[in-house]
Amino acid sequence: MQTPYEFLIGLTYTRRGRRGRRRDGFMSFISGISVASIALGVAALIIVLSVMNGFQKEVRDRMLAVIPHIEVTAVPGPLEDAAGLAARLEARSDVLAAAPYVQGQGLFNSGDVVRGALVKGVDPAAEPKVSDIAQNLTGGAKLTDLAPKRFGVILGRDLARALGVRTGDKVALLVPQGNMTPAGLMPRMRQLTVLGYLSSGHYEYDSTMALLNIEDAAALFRTGGPQGLRLKTSDMNDAPAIARSIAAGLPPGVYASDWSRQNRTWFAAVQVEKRMMGIILFLIVLVGAFGLVSTLVMTVKEKQSDIAILRTLGASQGSIMAIFMIEGTIVGLVGVAAGVAAGLLVAENVGAIVSAIEALMGVEFLPKEIYFISTMPSDPRLSDIVPIAVFSFLLSLAATVYPSWRAARIHPAEALRYE
Structure with a gap:
């Protein structure tokens, strides 16, 4: 040609x-x-x-080392039959694992220093299945150290640095759910033992997050049980679609949100x-x-x-x-x-x-x-x-x-x- x-x-x-x-x-x-x-x-x-x-x-x-792919949350809580709902969700082919959680806001006090933090109660046995938190602990801490009724705490690395505490030190936690006294409503306070540090490499989490055992957190915040479930999906990029599918089958008052919505901005x-x-x-x-x-x-x-x-x-x-x-x-x-x-x-x-x-x-x-x-x-x-x-x-x-x-x-x- x-x-x-x-x-x-x-x-x-x-x-x-x-x-x-x-x-x-x-x-x-x-x-x-x-x-x-x-x-x-x-x-x-x-x-x-x-x-x-x-x-x-x-x-x-680094975000997904701390936050899950999907969170199922009951408002106002607690989540009824959390174990049954977790079993049903884990039966889905696109959900790999589920773990219960409790969370709330609190104030940590050490000496003259006071810092606000997001306190998360996690199940040490189930949490490693849905996040990489266990791989980001330093200071000799292990997630299994969060034994129930021991009231140990793992602080974010930057939060611990701001409070000036080290492993083995005591730190006070004040929660908004207070006790009614003749003098009025008084905030509840609990002494916690620092077990180690969370070092995810993300300042937002390392400076404002603390981990407790889920039973200790439920007792402190008086939630009456888990507030929701943290889910890990087969593909994090499909998490938005999976969250919408899960939300369609949830009972009233229970919502599902994926990791992209939590950090949309x-x-x-x-x-x-x-x-x-x-x-x-x-x-x-x-x-x-x-x-x-x-x-x-x-x-x-x-x-x-x-x-x-x-x-x-x-x-x-x-x-x-x-x-x-x-x-x-x-x-x-x-x-x-x-x-x-x-x-x-x-x-x-x-x-x-x-x-x-x-x-x-x-x-x-x-x-x-x-x-x-x-x-x-x-x-x-x-x-x-x-x-x-x-x-x-x-x-x-x-x-x-x-x-x-x-x-x-x-x-x-x-x-x-x-x-």
């Missing part, structure tokens, strides 16, 4: 300058800049979005940030497209005599337009392909690259004591890469239309008048 002459001429113009086999250095330089601009924009988009995805995944994983902010960053970085690709327009306009100017000769030999305006659109398409295709390759290469090795820069410059971009991670996270996703490549290529293709249209409108007589 014979190759169309429009493609062959367009390919020749992409590689050569004004004198047939002799490459014109300046035109080649301009064409190379256009390719580099498009490639740089595509690579920057892929790298930045991959790093943002990596940070989002890192934070999400944070995830919405990350999505807006990613979207705005993508728009800003896409301007780099737009600059490359403008460079492509300039390249094609200069090529058309240089090739006026060639265009006139082709027209006199019978080439139609559509063929002339196709020649220059093919040239621009090749430049755009090469730029996008190079950008995707470079972006993926850097995104997959961004941790090693950042570490090398830190070693070379003697700086630390991610101090572990602040960010709790020592390497730059990266998570390249096909859902980001494909739209970036497609839109960048379409933008490059659109940039070829006007110069190609101008080339097709050149009159042979006018072009050859001064030749």
Whole structure:
């Protein structure tokens, strides 16, 4: 099958300058800049979005080390027949495990320091099945140390630091469910023994959370039993749909919420940030497209005599337009392909690259004591890469239309008048 002459001429113009086999250095330089601009924009988009995805995944994983995929909560509580409901939910193919819980707000007091906290009562035997809390305990603590009626507590690492307490120290917990006395309602207080620390790497939880045995928490908050169930699903990304399915079969006064709803504001902010960053970085690709327009306009100017000769030999305006659109398409295709390759290469090795820069410059971009991670996270996703490549290529293709249209409108007589 014979190759169309429009493609062959367009390919020749992409590689050569004004004198047939002799490459014109300046035109080649301009064409190379256009390719580099498009490639740089595509690579920057892929790298930045991959790093943002990596940070989002890192934070999400740290959240899910403490919070469950789904929470089933009775309002006002307690949850009737919690064991029976847990058995029914665990019978579902999309629910792996269920664990009861109790929670409430309290004030911790140590010396002159008072800090508010969310107190969670957990079942030491069932909790490891639904969360990774047991894997994030430090200070020699184990979840099984939360024995009933021992009133031991595991404090968030930053909460313990703020209170100035260590393992084995005593700390007072004040709960709003008080006792009625002749002097009025007095808050209830209980001395607790610090058993260790929760260190999830997420400041929001490490500074405001404390863990008790579920029986001790139920006694302190007078809930009369578990307030709800914490569920682990087969796929955390399906948790919203599973939560809606579970909610449809729950009795009145019992609700189901998934992990994305509990942190909706944070995830919405990350999505807006990613979207705005993508728009800003896409301007780099737009600059490359403008460079492509300039390249094609200069090529058309240089090739006026060639265009006139082709027209006199019978080439139609559509063929002339196709020649220059093919040239621009090749430049755009090469730029996008190079950008995707470079972006993926850097995104997959961004941790090693950042570490090398830190070693070379003697700086630390991610101090572990602040960010709790020592390497730059990266998570390249096909859902980001494909739209970036497609839109960048379409933008490059659109940039070829006007110069190609101008080339097709050149009159042979006018072009050859001064030749």
